[in-house]
Amino acid sequence: MYLAWNEIRRNKLKFGLIIGILVMVSYLLFFLSGLANGLINMNREGIDKWHADAIILNKDANKTVAQSVIDKKEVDGNFKKEAYLTQTGVIVSNGKEKENALLFGVASKSFLMPKLISGHAFKENNQVVADKTLKEKGFKLGDKLTLSQSDESLTIVGFSESAKYNASPVLFSNAQTMEKINPMFNEDKTNAVVIKDENWKEQDLSNNLGAVAISDFVESLPGYQAQNTTLNFMIVFLFIISAAVIGIFLYVITLQKTSLFGVLKAQGFTNGYLARVVLAQTFIIALIGTVIGLVLTLITGAFIPAAVPVAFNALTLILFGIGLILVSIVGSLFSILTVRKVDPLKAIG
Known part of the structure; x- marks a missing residue:
């Protein structure tokens, strides 16, 4: 040496x-x-924060949430923990900033909701919680958001920790808001059901449904x-x-x-x-x-x-x-x- x-x-x-x-x-x-x-x-950061085991989608959706539509009653009650997820792409603007984002329809107290860092969870229709990515891009609490594809307007009432999905910022709202923006969704329909159940493989599903492990689901994200x-x-x-x-x-x-x-x-x-x-x-x-x-x-x-x-x-x-x-x-x-x-x-x- x-x-x-x-x-x-x-x-x-x-x-x-x-x-x-x-x-x-x-x-x-x-x-x-x-x-x-x-x-x-x-x-995948938003998906990782679900801490879920699997996701149930329509078999013909090619493991893509946006292309899947299923009946809630076909899954309801079959697993230990279930959370309905609806998704639609939106272009939102607060008058100054314009951004492509994903709007998720979830229950305010489901495990699909990330932790809040400011404001509060949505309590009424057309209220949304935005992940902090949008906050970093100039959006603020109380902003009225217009949508390019709908006459509805949304109000930011809270910001969550970063929860990007497939590289897009996410807005969280309730199922009724989703139905207003995209009439395809109603109280009987959803895009996917996210589940927490270590025995999910043992459950029988309808022929038109398929359960996908979260790891496989992430690998199937477009471009991932x-x-x-x-x-x-x-x-x-x-x-x-x-x-x-x-x-x-x-x-x-x-x-x-x-x-x-x-x-x-x-x-x-x-x-x-x-x-x-x-x-x-x-x-x-x-x-x-x-x-x-x-x-x-x-x-x-x-x-x-x-x-x-x-x-x-x-x-x-x-x-x-x-x-x-x-x-x-x-x-x-x-x-x-x-x-x-x-x-x-x-x-x-």
Whole structure:
């Protein structure tokens, strides 16, 4: 370790370039992990707050709430906890701001309602609770909301914690309000029934209904899998690029030091010792580059606008940091093989 660190200190520019590249790669890797996590949260955070086991939909709805219509009486009372959910897309405006949102028809005391952070729950028709995403976009308590597709107006009476669904902000109201905006809904019809029952698979349902585990339901959200797959591929490629870059740089440096390794071997240094020196150098520069990249990522996260969907997870950052160091060490194996092949007599001349 001493020999490895001493050489890094004596060749600051050479090793500084490698560290600089690692800083950029690790910074991009950490930021992409935060972006992937943020986009996942945007799609599913409202669903996760249900803490539900399954959702019942029409079998022909392709696991999509908006395309499902079922009779309440076909499900009513079959499970431990049930909550009716109706959904419609709306474009709301308070006169200053205009936003695409989803309007959910739920019972005010059901487990589908997220926690309130201000105001109160809806008590009358045409009252809504908005998730705080809309508050961050300029909507306020008491705002009268006009709808592009209906003559009805809504009043914001409360704000809840963030509960986005499929990347859209959500408004919560009662079933009667939903019926006014979309006459398709009535007291007998609903889009879906969300259930809390660990034995939900044992219950029999009508032939036209299907129960879907919440995890499968989330995976079926439009664009969810494609988005996550794309970002995960980018993260994997960054790991590969990191290993390749480190491997190439260290290989070139090793070739430049062929005569030095020959002298060291002639003096009695073993292949194992020299291999440990190369691994130690790789570990040091990978550790420095990764730590600097992590610090820059956290600084960026502190100043990034709320509109950017980035959410950093401490465990993910640590695991990715360790992974980056490990793939860097893997990339140095080519240099170790080169060191083992050095012939002291030929290297010295």
